Amino acid sequence: MSFASSDGNDLGIYIVVLPVTAFKDPAWDSIGDELWPIIAKSLNTSRLAHQGHVAPTGTRDSTLEILVRDNGCVNHCENGILYSFNATKYMFSWGNLSEKLRMARLDCTDEVIVDLFSGIGYFVLTFLVRAKAKLIYACEWNPHAVEALKYNLQANSVSDRCIVLEGDNRITAPKVCSRELPIESVLVSFLQVRIAGLLLLRALRIEGRMLHMHGNVKDSGEGLWTDHISKSISEIAISDGHCWEVTVEHVERVKWYAPHIHHLVADVKFRQIKK
Known part of the structure; x- marks a missing residue:
């Protein structure tokens, strides 16, 4: 999954989001500092994140974690409409x-x-x-x-x-x-x-x-x-x-x-x- 970004950097146009089921073993975290930049480069992006479950709260907050870089702000254009949001704080409803x-x-x-x-x-x-x-x-x-x-x-x-x-x-x-x-x-x-x-x-x-x-x-x-x-x-x-x-x-x-x-x-x- 990827979200379009507005940061103006060709490599940083997207946040690539790894599914919640990927890299679940805590062992991956121990080598994350070396591993995540390699994965990001292989996917031709400078922003990499790990999807989380929607928080079980009334406000249904996002638990997406940024692995490479610290900017979760994204733009998404759909049907001629621009949607901007911070993917680490709020989810986007794709299925509607x-x-x-x-x-x-x-x-x-x-x-x-x-x-x-x-x-x-x-x-x-x-x-x-x-x-x-x-x-x-x-x-x-x-x-x-x-x-x-x-x-x-x-x-x-x-x-x-x-x-x-x-x-x-x-x-x-x-x-x-x-x-x-x-x-x-x-x-x-x-x-x-x-x-x-x-x-x-x-x-x-x-x-x-x-x-x-x-x-x-x-x-x-x-x-x-x-x-x-x-x-x-x-x-x-x-x-x-x-x-x-x-x-x-x-x-x-x-x-x-x-x-x-x-x-x-x-x-x-x-x-x-x-x-």
Whole structure:
């Protein structure tokens, strides 16, 4: 695996990342000072790193270790969008490219969007740069991701159309609801189905609004997952005084997250039922 760099050195254009399963024996560390530069030279790069497991924290920090040189800052260009981040502090989600391309094809010219889990701007930038969204509220609580997100908004010349809500979205997101904004869609980019945490459902008051909900689901459980989404959102709406017809219009199979587990995105629409 390699990440593009912005350091201007031809040999240093990439960080080559050794897989987490490589050189696991502690014996390699004892000769690392001599070994790692040799491996880097053989791979025609001046920056070498060792991939680590994603930290089991709420902020899902990177544990990537730089073996040669000490600069983990990288640039990655995808679909005409520049993503910059420090690979030692935050991971990059490679597998969601097809979903980002799908969102890029939407026409969001007059839409206000909320992304509850923005990261470094994976979907925020897609909606702003490619789908031409009017405004996005970007919620993120990892300080390293927030730093990269703000930089990426500037680098892609779209910072004037994004409001970054830094901190726990359980605190920051309700403030958006209280502003009575005409929010067209909510992007729920989290890896588990936690319907009770959909803090912005109240903002989706106008017919035709959309919720894009991500989840990891066993390949035999897709129907149960979509049924659970519809039922749970309907119950939340009723508890908030609304009577909605909730429809899962489409399920996108984005990638395999693990054997027999699909990463899915459900496109959910709401329609007010007239009493």
